Amino acid sequence: MPKQRITKEMVVEAAFEIARKEGAEKVIVKNIAERLGCSVQPIYSYCSNMEGLREELVERTRTFMKDYIASRLDRTNYFWSMGQAQIHFAKEEPNLFKMYFLRRRQDISSLQELYTKEGSPDMGEYLSQTLQISPEKARELHLNMIIYTMGIASILATTGSDIPEEEISDRLEKAYHAFCAQSREEHNE
CATH class of the missing domain: 1.10.357 (Tetracycline Repressor; domain 2)
Known part of the structure; x- marks a missing residue:
């Protein structure tokens, strides 16, 4: 069975879902990898530091919130x-x-x-x-x-x-x- 290709969007979305359900403090590489069903390696390839991921997560949240409020x-x-x-x-x-x-x-x-x-x-x-x-x-x-x-x-x-x-x-x-x-x-x- 071929391995699933992990994309940056998948990483951000997994982080978003973790933050949404469990809180931002639970957004760690291990939990993202677990949610995606992969090793931590693909996560590290997109997130050389957690600060960049947090910025992406804030932007994803802003988009979600704007859509939520607009509706x-x-x-x-x-x-x-x-x-x-x-x-x-x-x-x-x-x-x-x-x-x-x-x-x-x-x-x-x-x-x-x-x-x-x-x-x-x-x-x-x-x-x-x-x-x-x-x-x-x-x-x-x-x-x-x-x-x-x-x-x-x-x-x-x-x-x-x-x-x-x-x-x-x-x-x-x-x-x-x-x-x-x-x-x-x-x-x-």
Whole structure:
């Protein structure tokens, strides 16, 4: 029986599945080889160091998360449904959430920098038009909601808590209205 040819894509996918089911700390060469049913040699040929594999894994997770969130967006209430999708992602995919969001980032030195690098540039424009506030205030509103939403999502992903959906939605709604009121007040000053 001919040996199966192991590809880089197979290695990344196996690492992704391990991280998804067991957590990023279980992504080691031995476990990847076991999942693929091969020796560690093919894994080492693609992963001369684990840092490169972790970068590939983060990118694979980003793609998965974007597809996950996009499939749950309501175009009539884009902003709200985005926050809800992120909360659901943290609850349903806690290992991926932790690996992606709770990782150390060397290139981020402020919340504004994080927003610029990771935020959706279209959201600020959408909020500006929808709420009739300046683009600057819209981006600030968006950043505030990201911080608040990620706080709740982190609680869900790290504690395994089963906080009722209604309680989470109520908190998000209150935060949204408070941040909107603040943005409108500052806009009218």
